[in-house]
Amino acid sequence: MKTTIVAMALTLFLVSSTAGAGDPTGDPRYEHPVVKDHGGVVVLPNAAYQPKRSAKVILDITSDKMEGGVLLGLDRAALILNQYTAADAGTDHDFNMTVILHGPATTAALSDEAFSKHASSYKKDLGKAKNPNREIVKTLTGAGVEIVVCGQALAHHGFATDEVLPEVKVAVSAATANIQLQMSGYAYIPFK
Numbered sequence: 097m098k099t100t101i102v103a104m105a106l107t108l109f110l111v112s113s114t115a116g117a118g119d120p121t122g123d124p125r126y127e128h129p130v131v132k133d134h135g136g137v138v139v140l141p142n143a144a145y146q147p148k149r150s151a152k153v154i155l156d157i158t159s160d161k162m163e164g165g166v167l168l169g170l171d172r173a174a175l176i177l178n179q180y181t182a183a184d185a186g187t188d189h190d191f192n193m194t195v196i197l198h199g200p201a202t203t204a205a206l207s208d209e210a211f212s213k214h215a216s217s218y219k220k221d222l223g224k225a226k227n228p229n230r231e232i233v234k235t236l237t238g239a240g241v242e243i244v245v246c247g248q249a250l251a252h253h254g255f256a257t258d259e260v261l262p263e264v265k266v267a268v269s270a271a272t273a274n275i276q277l278q279m280s281g282y283a284y285i286p287f288k
Contacts, residue, residue, distance in 0.1 A: 129181040130239045134164055134232055135174025139182050147183040150190040152282040156274060158199035159288050166232045167204045169287035170195065173236055187240035194277055195236070198246035198270035201287075202253050204229040205245035210259030230261065237263040246270035 126136030153176065157169030164171055173195050180186045187193075197205050204227070206214070212225035237243055244267045245260055257266050267273040278284060 127182055128178055130177050130186065131174035131232065131235050134166060134171045135176070135178045137175060137178045137182055141183075147180040147185040147191075149185045151180065151185065152192040152277075152280070153194075154274060154277050154282045154284050155193065155195045155287060156270065156284060157195060157197050157201040157204075157287045160200035160203065162228070166229050167201060169197075169201060170204065170229055170232045170236065172287060173241060174232065177236065177239060177241060191240075192242075192282070193240075194242040194244060194273070194282065196244050196246065196267070196270050196273050197264075198249040202245055202249040202255065203227070204233070205243070205250075205260050205264045206255060207259055207261050210255060213259075214253075214255065227261075233261055233263055244273050246273070 120138050120140060124138045127139060128134075128136050155169055155173050155176070157167065159168060161168045173193065177186065177191075177193060180191045185191055203211065203214070206227055208226045208230060211227035215225040233243055242265065243263065244265045246269050247257065247266050248269045250257060250260070250266065260266055274284070
């Protein structure tokens with residue numbers, strides 16, 4: 097009887113300790129194939145809706161909410177790019193992503209000098225008057241992601257087009273960019 101109880105306890109221990117061993121979400125290991133400091137992904141090769149080659153997506157970012165020191169929408173752009181790249185469906189396989197910045201997200205498109213110029217005196221006093229999004233913008237565009245800023249939003253916020261980071265394109269408006277890209281088959285994902 098004692099041997100049976102010990103055997104059952106050992107079996108339960110082994111079953112419980114190996115139950116999550118094959119599940120990468122149970123003990124996640126994040127990969128960053130393109131954007132190293134943002135958008136870590138867990139590769140799930142057996143999950144439904146795998147990233148497909150030649151996908152086209154718009155990330156329409158209006159929020160200035162931050163995560164990991166950068167605009168949340170830009171972190172999510174990194175996550176999507178990392179997902180597609182990890183699945184061998186990234187920009188080298190015709191994955192196309194356009195990030196559109198407007199509304200409060202417009203400041204993410206500014207150069208350090210412009211960001212500082214338009215920052216509050218308190219941020220300047222704290223030494224936080226540099227654009228925290230500059231590096232992720234550079235990394236994303238360097239990987240083939242197009243980033244555009246709404247020209248109308250620039251005007252409404254009092255920013256000049258020559259204050260925009262060189263990696264960022266100025267569109268007539270977020271609306272015209274969205275319309276043209278959606279007419280070309282891009283899927284639309286809003287980040288508000």
